[in-house]
Amino acid sequence: MKIKRFVAPDMRQALRMVRETLGEDAVILSNKSTDEGVELTAAVDLVSEADVETATPPAARRGTSTGQIPRGRRQAPAASDPRPAEHDELQAMREEMQNLRRWLQAELASMSWHDLGQRAPQAQALFEKLMRLGLAADLAQDLLQRVADIEEPTQAWRKALFLLAGEIPTCDQGILERGGVLALVGPTGVGKTTSIAKIAARFALRHGHRNIGLISTDNFRIGARDQLHTYGRILNVPVRTADDPDSMRDAIDSLSDRRLILIDTAGMGSDSERFELQIETLQAAGSRLTTLLTLSATTEGAALERAVALFSACRPDACMLTKLDEAGSLGAAISAVIHAGLPLAWLADGQRVPEDLQAARAMPLVERAAELLERHPGECDPTYLALSYKGGRANARV
Numbered sequence: 001m002k003i004k005r006f007v008a009p010d011m012r013q014a015l016r017m018v019r020e021t022l023g024e025d026a027v028i029l030s031n032k033s034t035d036e037g038v039e040l041t042a043a044v045d046l047v048s049e050a051d052v053e054t055a056t057p058p059a060a061r062r063g064t065s066t067g068q069i070p071r072g073r074r075q076a077p078a079a080s081d082p083r084p085a086e087h088d089e090l091q092a093m094r095e096e097m098q099n100l101r102r103w104l105q106a107e108l109a110s111m112s113w114h115d116l117g118q119r120a121p122q123a124q125a126l127f128e129k130l131m132r133l134g135l136a137a138d139l140a141q142d143l144l145q146r147v148a149d150i151e152e153p154t155q156a157w158r159k160a161l162f163l164l165a166g167e168i169p170t171c172d173q174g175i176l177e178r179g180g181v182l183a184l185v186g187p188t189g190v191g192k193t194t195s196i197a198k199i200a201a202r203f204a205l206r207h208g209h210r211n212i213g214l215i216s217t218d219n220f221r222i223g224a225r226d227q228l229h230t231y232g233r234i235l236n237v238p239v240r241t242a243d244d245p246d247s248m249r250d251a252i253d254s255l256s257d258r259r260l261i262l263i264d265t266a267g268m269g270s271d272s273e274r275f276e277l278q279i280e281t282l283q284a285a286g287s288r289l290t291t292l293l294t295l296s297a298t299t300e301g302a303a304l305e306r307a308v309a310l311f312s313a314c315r316p317d318a319c320m321l322t323k324l325d326e327a328g329s330l331g332a333a334i335s336a337v338i339h340a341g342l343p344l345a346w347l348a349d350g351q352r353v354p355e356d357l358q359a360a361r362a363m364p365l366v367e368r369a370a371e372l373l374e375r376h377p378g379e380c381d382p383t384y385l386a387l388s389y390k391g392g393r394a395n396a397r398v
């Protein structure tokens with residue numbers, strides 16, 4: 001490791017000197033203000049990946065002060081071979097460098113965030129507001145840039161909301177007119193079965209109950225299967241069960257006179273075998289199948305993104321959001337929809353069947369998110385804000 005001290009009139013120049021002298025991989029070990037400006041101590045790890053096996057750590061070098069070749073080097077690998085220890089030491093150094101790098105990243109992020117507050121306090125306030133909406137950092141960052149030319153805070157906020165709505169693709173709910181085969185997939189408990197009942201009841205009101213059939217692939221849990229059967233009885237529509245591709249084909253055949261077939265699926269987690277079987281079973285529903293990913297607006301951001309990734313294996317055509325009525329903020333759900341790149345078909349905002357289901361419209365959804373923010377302003381951790389703000393990431397390396 002090479003360590004060097006740099007003095008410059010300001011941080012920007014000091015960082016440039018560090019980069020020019022020690023290169024892109026240098027990390028800052030300390031910084032302090034001095035009479036001349038700032039003083040940075042920076043280091044660069046001179047041990048490359050390829051050198052790991054051959055580099056000599058300080059402990060081994062101490063052993064060479066007598067001019068002797070370290071014993072471990074002459075001996076065949078044995079229990080006392082120091083190489084594992086050397087490796088451990090290098091590994092520890094590397095971890096330390098990683099930690100320093102992370103620390104630097106946080107420091108620079110905070111500097112860059114602080115700098116934004118000084119330069120453009122209204123932009124900083126807008127970024128914070130977008131983050132409090134629950135939006136993913138990349139989207140907040142993008143919106144911030146796109147409204148950078150608007151100085152008046154309310155106008156900038158309105159424009160950002162408008163632009164956000166423009167990012168949410170929606171689709172027509174034509175299936176309620178045309179019919180077809182519609183499967184709802186998504187995590188357990190998000191409201192798939194309830195939504196199926198809502199969609200079925202809506203369709204029954206328009207086209208009569210004889211035009212609908214239900215299929216359940218959620219047959220692992222007795223309660224889940226019974227729930228669909230109960231809705232089937234209430235709506236007076238037949239319910240079939242399908243456990244595998246063959247039984248799915250049979251179920252579809254037996255409902256071939258129905259204009260709309262709704263398929264209820266099990267929420268799937270880490271049980272990959274069952275997951276694969278469910279996907280195969282769904283595919284056996286044939287070419288008329290439309291798959292809708294169901295996400296709950298009460299789920300936190302990272303879990304939503306994981307669900308989007310997991311259920312992409314089902315190749316969803318569109319998505320829907322449920323539990324809007326219970327969500328404390330809507331930004332995470334909106335972000336997940338935008339990241340998924342799936343058109344949003346429906347919004348569910350309550351347990352009542354069939355009332356609490358509406359066609360998705362982007363601007364009202366965003367307005368609702370903004371209203372929620374007004375009602376529950378909440379707070380964002382300053383460190384989190386600083387790290388989310390791009391300046392920090394962009395400058396993470398000197």
Ligand SMILES: Nc1nc2c(ncn2[C@@H]2O[C@H](COP(=O)(O)OP(=O)(O)O)[C@@H](O)[C@H]2O)c(=O)[nH]1
Binds near residue numbers: 350
């Ligand atoms: N508040 C609220 N609850 C809902 C909504 N949709 C479903 N639920 C409730 O969420 C729970 C799980 O719903 P369920 O349809 O069984 O979820 P599934 O496991 O995905 O099929 C039930 O208690 C539903 O009444 C909604 O939009 N809002």
Ligand SMILES: [Mg+2]
Binds near residue numbers: 265
């Ligand atoms: Mg269910």
